[in-house]
Amino acid sequence: MAGMTRERIAAIALLRWHLFANTIRTTRGQLELISRIIVGLLLLAGGVGGAFGFGTAAWYFVSHGNTEWLALLLWPVFAFWQLFPIFSAAFSETADSSTLLRYPLSYSAYFLVRMAYGAFDPTSLMGGLWLMGIGIGTSLAAPHVLPIVALTLLTFALFNLVLSRTIFAWLERWLAQRKTREILGVLFIGAILCIQLVGPLLRHYEHGNRGQMLRLVAEIVPAERVLPPGLAAAAIARSLEGRIRTGFLYFSVLCGYSAAAILLLSVRVRQEYRGENLSEAGPRAETAPAGNLANSWDLPAFSGPAALVMEKELRYLSRSGPMLFTLIVPLFMLLIFRSNGAFPHQKPDLVFPAVAAYTLILLTNLIYNNFGGDGTGIQFYFASPVEFREIVAGKNLAHVLILLFEIVVAWAGVSWIYKPPSADVMAATLAAILFAAPVNLATGNLLSLYFPKRIEASAFGRQRASPTTVLASFGIQVLVMGTAALVLWLSHGPTYWTATVIFLVLAACSLTGYLLGLARVDYIALARRENLMRELMRA
Amino acid sequence: MDVPAVSTENLTRRFGQLVAVENVNLRVSAGQFFGFLGPNGAGKSTTIKMLTGLLAPSAGTIEILGVDLLENAVEVKRQIGVVPEGMALFTRLTGWEYLNFVGRMYGLDRATTRSRAEELLDFMQLADQPKKLIADYSHGMQKKLALAAAVIHSPKVLFLDEPFEGVDAIAAGTLKIMLQSMIARGATIFLTSHVLEIVERLCSHVAIIDKGRLVAQGSLEELRAGAGSDGGKMTLEEILLRIVGTTQSVGRELSWLE
Numbered sequence: 192m193a194g195m196t197r198e199r200i201a202a203i204a205l206l207r208w209h210l211f212a213n214t215i216r217t218t219r220g221q222l223e224l225i226s227r228i229i230v231g232l233l234l235l236a237g238g239v240g241g242a243f244g245f246g247t248a249a250w251y252f253v254s255h256g257n258t259e260w261l262a263l264l265l266w267p268v269f270a271f272w273q274l275f276p277i278f279s280a281a282f283s284e285t286a287d288s289s290t291l292l293r294y295p296l297s298y299s300a301y302f303l304v305r306m307a308y309g310a311f312d313p314t315s316l317m318g319g320l321w322l323m324g325i326g327i328g329t330s331l332a333a334p335h336v337l338p339i340v341a342l343t344l345l346t347f348a349l350f351n352l353v354l355s356r357t358i359f360a361w362l363e364r365w366l367a368q369r370k371t372r373e374i375l376g377v378l379f380i381g382a383i384l385c386i387q388l389v390g391p392l393l394r395h396y397e398h399g400n401r402g403q404m405l406r407l408v409a410e411i412v413p414a415e416r417v418l419p420p421g422l423a424a425a426a427i428a429r430s431l432e433g434r435i436r437t438g439f440l441y442f443s444v445l446c447g448y449s450a451a452a453i454l455l456l457s458v459r460v461r462q463e464y465r466g467e468n469l470s471e472a473g474p475r476a477e478t479a480p481a482g483n484l485a486n487s488w489d490l491p492a493f494s495g496p497a498a499l500v501m502e503k504e505l506r507y508l509s510r511s512g513p514m515l516f517t518l519i520v521p522l523f524m525l526l527i528f529r530s531n532g533a534f535p536h537q538k539p540d541l542v543f544p545a546v547a548a549y550t551l552i553l554l555t556n557l558i559y560n561n562f563g564g565d566g567t568g569i570q571f572y573f574a575s576p577v578e579f580r581e582i583v584a585g586k587n588l589a590h591v592l593i594l595l596f597e598i599v600v601a602w603a604g605v606s607w608i609y610k611p612p613s614a615d616v617m618a619a620t621l622a623a624i625l626f627a628a629p630v631n632l633a634t635g636n637l638l639s640l641y642f643p644k645r646i647e648a649s650a651f652g653r654q655r656a657s658p659t660t661v662l663a664s665f666g667i668q669v670l671v672m673g674t675a676a677l678v679l680w681l682s683h684g685p686t687y688w689t690a691t692v693i694f695l696v697l698a699a700c701s702l703t704g705y706l707l708g709l710a711r712v713d714y715i716a717l718a719r720r721e722n723l724m725r726e727l728m729r730a
Numbered sequence: 731m732d733v734p735a736v737s738t739e740n741l742t743r744r745f746g747q748l749v750a751v752e753n754v755n756l757r758v759s760a761g762q763f764f765g766f767l768g769p770n771g772a773g774k775s776t777t778i779k780m781l782t783g784l785l786a787p788s789a790g791t792i793e794i795l796g797v798d799l800l801e802n803a804v805e806v807k808r809q810i811g812v813v814p815e816g817m818a819l820f821t822r823l824t825g826w827e828y829l830n831f832v833g834r835m836y837g838l839d840r841a842t843t844r845s846r847a848e849e850l851l852d853f854m855q856l857a858d859q860p861k862k863l864i865a866d867y868s869h870g871m872q873k874k875l876a877l878a879a880a881v882i883h884s885p886k887v888l889f890l891d892e893p894f895e896g897v898d899a900i901a902a903g904t905l906k907i908m909l910q911s912m913i914a915r916g917a918t919i920f921l922t923s924h925v926l927e928i929v930e931r932l933c934s935h936v937a938i939i940d941k942g943r944l945v946a947q948g949s950l951e952e953l954r955a956g957a958g959s960d961g962g963k964m965t966l967e968e969i970l971l972r973i974v975g976t977t978q979s980v981g982r983e984l985s986w987l988e
Contacts, residue, residue, distance in 0.1 A: 499834050507822050510863070567816035571879075573784050574818060575835050576807035721785060728816050 196300045203291065203304055219642070219722070226658035230313075238317040242324025249328030258431045262415060262424035264325055265347065269420045272318040272351040273358060292466060301464050302457065306356065315352055322348050329427060339430040343442055347423040350449040357452050360459040366516060416441075419448045496577040500585025501592070507564055508557075508593070521550045521597060525604045543612040544620045546601040548672065551627055554594055555664045558631055560656040561586045561639035562727055563646035569727045579716040580709050583639075587632050587709075594628060619687035622694030623678075627671045629698070629705035634667050636708060640719050643726045733796035735760040735887050735918035736781060741790035743776050750776045752942040753790070758920060758935070760795075760886075763913050765933035766922045767966075769974055773942040774922040775815055778891050781920070782812045794887060808836065811885035813893055817876040821865035825856050825875050828864060829882055836883035843882070850878040854904060870901040877905055881912065888912060890921040894928055906932065930966040940974040 214220040245264050252260040291304060326344045330337040415421040422445040429438030508515070525546050561583065562569055572582050598621075605612060612620070642657040656664070674697070682689035716723070736758035743751040751773040758764045768774050779785035781792060783803050792799040794806045812818070820828055829850060833843030851857040854874040856867075864872060873893065880888060888909075894902050909919055909932065923929050929936065930950070937947040946953055950966070957969050964972070 496835055499831055503820065503823065503827075503831055506827065507820070510822050564822070566821055567818055568820035570784060570812075570814045570816050570818035571820070571832070571835075574782055574807060574812040574814065575832075576804045576837070577835055578804065717786065724784065724816075 196297060196303075199294070199296055199300050200303060200307075223642075223658050226662040230658055230662055234313045234317060235320075238320035241317065242320045242327075244324070245321045246324035246328035246331075249325040250332045251328075253329050253332035253431065258428035259424065261325070261329070261427055262421050265420035265424050266415075268318055268321050268325075269351060271321075272314055273355055275314050276312070276355055276359065292464065298461065298464050302460050305460050305463075306352070310352060314355065318351055319348055333431055336427070336430050339435075339438065339442075340427055343423050343426045343445070346442070346445055346449060347419065350419055350445065350452060353449060353452040353456055357456040357459070360456060362516075364459060417444070419445055422448070496575075496581040497585035497588055500582050501589040504586055504589035505592070508589070511564070517553055517556060518593065518597060520553055521546055521601055522604055524549055525601065525608060540612050540616040542609055543602060543605045543616060544623065546605060547598050547620050547624055548627075548675075550597040550601060551594065551624065551631065552668055554590060554597070555631060555635065555668070556656065557593070558587075558590050558635035559638050559660045559664045560642075560644055560646065561635060562643050562723065563639075563656065565727055566645060567728050569724055573716075573720055573724070578713055580712040583636050583712045583716075584709060587636070590632070591628065594624070598624065613686075615687040615691065618691040619679075619694060622691045622698060623675050625698035626694050626701050627675070629701040630671055631664075631667060633701070633705040633708040634663065636712060637715070638663055640712070640715050640723065643723050645727050645729050732760060734758060734793070735762065735795055736764075736920060737793045738781070739791045741777070741780060741792060742788050743773075743780060743785065744788045750942050751780070751787075751939075754939070754942075754944045756937060756944065756947070758918060760918050761913070761916055762918055762935045763909070763933045764918070764920045765929040765936040766920060766939065767926070767929065767936060767970055768922075768939040772939045772974075774939060775891055777939065778889055778920070778922055779814065782810065782814065782889050783807060784812075784814060808883075809886045811880035811883065811888045813873075813876045813880045813888075813890045815891045817872055818879075819864050819872060819876060822863060824861055824863055825851060825867070825871075825878075826860045828875065829879055832879040833882045838883055846882050850882060853908065854878050869896045870898050873897050874901055874904065877908065881908070885917065887918045887920065890919065890923075892923055893921060894923055894925045902928070926965070926967045926970065936966070938970060938973050946973050 215224050245268070248264055249261060252258060252264075291301065296304070322344045326340050329340045416425050422441045426438045426441035426445060429435070429441060525542070565572075572579065602612070602617075638656075638660045642659045642663075644657040644660070646656075675694075678690050678693045678697070679687075682693055734757050736756060738754055738756045741751060741754040741756070742749065754773075754777060756777075766774055766777065776785065780787045781794070781799070783799060783806070787800075795809055797806050797809075799806045820831070823831065826847060829847035830843055833846060834840070838846070848857070851860070854877070856871060856875060856878070864875065867875065873896065877890070877893060880890075890909075893905055893909075897905065906928070909921075913919060921929070921933070933950070935947075935949050936953060938945050938953075946956065946969075948956070953966075953969050954964055957964055957972055
């Protein structure tokens, strides 16, 4: 039985290898591979650099007898491992392992494959490298506890890996259906309100009685020690102190957390294994009178194919849980800024531009893979009597509307949490967006046509654009943000009006570039139609 | 002289070294129910994709209702309806939303689109679950919806790539009724299908393609006459097998299959 499972897993690994080898037969595939290598090297640099930093800190803590402080290193690793994949669905991908269900795969083998698919994502690799750094640093300071440190950190890594898979699997389940999506929305708003209290609470203790602050820390530390990062740190710390039994106890509880995470994940994976369908289809409904059916929208100032495509895009978006989740992330980031004091009261004006820029960056996931969610519908665009540029313009229009909505929400959030941004900051930010948005839209249109990638609107982990697109969008963001920073530096003064004027001039240039690019879309789309359809209609 | 609904001249498509369609000269008169047949990989889907603007030809010309497709693609596309191999559906819309979207994209006004969408959903027996996403439709329901979308603007020429594939007998019956009523109203239908009985029953004219080359074209009677002295009694399947030849593995067995 074990032999058969091994053979099946080997067969799946071979299948993945063949799929990979076949993708690099084409020029596009080779470009994708190069992009993947570059992105991989960047991530590796972050991983190795982080590992060095974490390792140095761990060595310092342990060699100076502050072993408890290892928790200060394990918490950021834990937070990154769990939160980064959620906040950056564009960089995280889970392969659709459900296609393997047709084969005679046992549940255990399926579970292992499901785990293996997620083990090599950037977050896991970086988190793993950082833990390795902590392990090396600790062991250099106290070589005699190497086996215990290695075992504890391996268990902690396993816990993180499983928990991130579990969170993804459950989020996907909850976001797939309207009812659970609404509950999740309410919980999210609750979390927002709670986080609101954290900042003032910390400031109260910070500016108030130092004794109170210390008491609070003293109360938090034991609570922190019953959670996995604290447990891992405590297990290592006790072992270093020679209290092996106590250390083992902490280690056992950490194992318990890992087992619980595996169990929770197993509940979802077992449902998948049984062929669960996360569609929103309800029970067969009674015949609905046609009069009850909604008309297509009648938006003032919008008409023609572009308006129809925009409407279709907005309908699609409203039915994609992962995309809706992406749209509320900027608000979440705003609250994080607030709670960790990233923008102190002296500089609240910088919050609005920062959140607006972050909003634009998040939207690149949509903008840079325009047709990703269309699937076989792409054929309709080519068969319909509509110029392709009108279709692209409709998509761009939808994305601009979302961007405007997000900026209004960001403005409201900034005004509520901090104070309304001043007029010159507002003007400079909007002018900067007027410059940045057309640059992103124009580049996004080209990348959408040259490097399309089918995305699964309902699956949380299948929103990622092609590696080339990810790399190019990174380059564009560096360019745009660099230009914005340069403009702000050059126009440095008591107000931002000079910057506004410069941004408006740049906006005129970028808008012209966008329109010139849009005029070329028909030609490019026709030339690339076979590739577009092949990529987007892939099962 | 009548303008043909579909005509091609030396239509060719190459994929690298492979010539998928070679010098195909088709002529489909207006009002014909035209079946385009051939074995797997013969070039049927490639041809229909080129005729509908989904694929660029490597060489040759295409005229639909006398208008050059490559020169006036938008004008031609207004006159035609297509059910391609992938069905061209936006699966995160409901059937109702999809038909409204398609109708308006073809330039119909809001009221006309609405009334036709209602009628089509009713005719195709898809009206009872208006809020169901297309992603949750069965294959047969998706085929019916794709056909409904292809005819919502009342096209003069309808291209169907395997419309009966994966469709049950009841749904196939609905599709046949709709197609026959379109022919009765003067439309031209160009379809590919592997279900030769249906083609034989529906189509007045047939073309056969094999290895990218057009090997026969004409009415069913003309094909029977061309098949030889005993052709008069032959079924379409027998004609097809005679024209393209067979390399069936008759008499051979798989060593491991008991």
